[in-house]
Amino acid sequence: MANLHLEDVRSRRKIGILQMKIKLSLVLLLIVLYWSLLVPDDLLSQGLKGPNVLDAKVKSFLEKRRGTWTDLNVPERDGKLLYDLIVKNQYRKALEIGTSTGHSGIYIAWALSKTKGKLITIEIDKERHQRALANFAEAGLAEYIDARLADAHDLVKELRGPFDFVFCDADKEWYKQYFIDIYPKLEKGGCYTAHNVSPGSRGMAGGTRQFYDYVKSLPALKTTVDESGGGLSISYRLR
Numbered sequence: 536m537a538n539l540h541l542e543d544v545r546s547r548r549k550i551g552i553l554q555m556k557i558k559l560s561l562v563l564l565l566i567v568l569y570w571s572l573l574v575p576d577d578l579l580s581q582g583l584k585g586p587n588v589l590d591a592k593v594k595s596f597l598e599k600r601r602g603t604w605t606d607l608n609v610p611e612r613d614g615k616l617l618y619d620l621i622v623k624n625q626y627r628k629a630l631e632i633g634t635s636t637g638h639s640g641i642y643i644a645w646a647l648s649k650t651k652g653k654l655i656t657i658e659i660d661k662e663r664h665q666r667a668l669a670n671f672a673e674a675g676l677a678e679y680i681d682a683r684l685a686d687a688h689d690l691v692k693e694l695r696g697p698f699d700f701v702f703c704d705a706d707k708e709w710y711k712q713y714f715i716d717i718y719p720k721l722e723k724g725g726c727y728t729a730h731n732v733s734p735g736s737r738g739m740a741g742g743t744r745q746f747y748d749y750v751k752s753l754p755a756l757k758t759t760v761d762e763s764g765g766g767l768s769i770s771y772r773l774r
């Protein structure tokens with residue numbers, strides 16, 4: 536009789552433990568479901584506090600430096616265009632030709648911080664390159680940027696790629712040659728952008744005109760131009 540009672544107590548305890556485990560699993564499942572439904576995707580994929588802190592840092596840097604970019608840097612409007620193109624298409628392997636002091640690089644790298652990508656940017660002028668490095672660090676974006684001090688005429692040929700996003704903003708007379716050197720390394724679906732391309736304006740001549748006529752002539756590219764800022768040609772590689 537005593538043995539039967541003991542068995543009964545033991546099996547009730549086992550059932551109790553089992554019920555507790557099931558309840559605990561259900562609670563955990565509910566927490567995970569709640570989390571994944573309510574927390575935005577970019578927060579989930581990049582860690583909780585990271586993006587908010589980084590966004591705040593980049594925004595405050597850009598705010599502080601607004602109106603002080605005097606080294607042939609892109610206007611804010613074009614920086615935002617570059618940012619949107621990268622985030623919209625989820626590009627991750629970016630190349631910039633012509634870093635200067637880093638205004639466009641900051642927008643590109645900021646976008647890449649969302650897509651978990653990386654930017655290689657090239658500048659020939661040592662002083663500008665060093666100021667760009669300081670700016671990238673101050674904006675909190677250094678880890679997304681590989682800034683090279685080099686002549687892009689040579690380095691562009693040497694880089695292996697592949698790239699899915701390119702921003703060309705250096706010596707205009709070389710625009711077409713940069714494109715010819717990079718095109719085989721541009722992924723299908725990738726995007727090649729170039730600055731100061733304004734086909735509507737009579738001022739567009741020389742290298743930018745040659746470049747634009749060339750990309751427009753290629754059937755594997757779909758090229759449009761956004762002239763809301765300094766003129767940005769946007770060529771998608773279709774195949």
Ligand SMILES: C[S@@+](CC[C@H](N)C(=O)[O-])C[C@H]1O[C@@H](n2cnc3c(N)ncnc32)[C@H](O)[C@@H]1O
Nearest residue numbers: 607608609633635637638639658659686687705
């Ligand atoms: C229009 S600025 C770039 C502005 C930059 N994208 C920005 O928005 O901050 C052009 C830069 O290209 C650099 N550059 C010109 N020829 C170059 C070359 N062969 N290789 C690398 N950089 C070059 C210039 O020194 C200059 O800083």
